[in-house]
Amino acid sequence: MEYSKEFKAALSAFSGAEKDKLIFRLLKKDKLLSKKLYFELIDPETTDDKRNAMEEIVAEKVLLASEYVSNPQYFLSSIRKISAEITEHVKITTDKFGDVSLNLLLVNAVLEHNNDLSRQRFDNVYKLYIYIINKIFKSLVLVKKLDEDYWMEIDEILNKIQKKIHSNHYLQKLCTNNGLDMKWLECNSIPENIEGIIKEMKKQGYLR
DSSP states (O other): OOOOHHHHHHHHTSOHHHHHHHHHHHHHHOHHHHHHHHHHHTOSSOHHHHHHHHHHHHHHHHHHHGGGTTSHHHHHHHHHHHHHHHHHHHHHHOOHHHHHHHHHHHHHHHHTTHHHHHTSOHHHHHHHHHHHHHHHHHHHHHHTTSOGGGHHHHHHHHHHHHHHHHTOHHHHHHHHHTTOOGGGSSGGGSOTTHHHHHHHHHHTTOOO
16 A cells, blocks of 8 residues: 555654554554564564474474374365464564475475375375475575575475375376476575476476
8 A cells, every 4th residue: 555645754754652552553563564663663583483393393294293183184284373473473574484494394284294104095185285395386486586695405304205296106297297397406406597497387387
């Protein structure tokens, strides 16, 4: 929304007490903004601290969710909720590295349960696998926007994911069918036009 000069001038004319009242009213309605301001203004924890805490949360919650692998719909719903927590972390901290690393850690944690997933009918786990492939693609796009100093850490996670995909026949085949080349699971090998590749795949009806 664009704010006119007149509107900005009217806000500036408020007294300090009026501005405070307005700010607190808005913060009550926007909890995410409230958390973001708290983090930026007075939170003693750094972005790294928050990311480290999220890494533990992801591992713990995927482990808890794994008790419901036999119920693929519920399991996927649980994974989506964990993903939403990562998204909130990124919005609060503007953690670009965490946006990649945490989502890839989530994928890796899910694939820790390959044995249980492999026992399911392919139809039952199809949506989960497509969700994972889309998340990997999104992470590859974001990797290209990261400083290359981070690539070594990302490559460690990608290497683990690649091994787990190779050990899951149906997931590996689905990756191939949806245009995800395993060679791209290394930062230096991600195509420059990765976003265009994804758009074209979706245009052709894949990744869904």
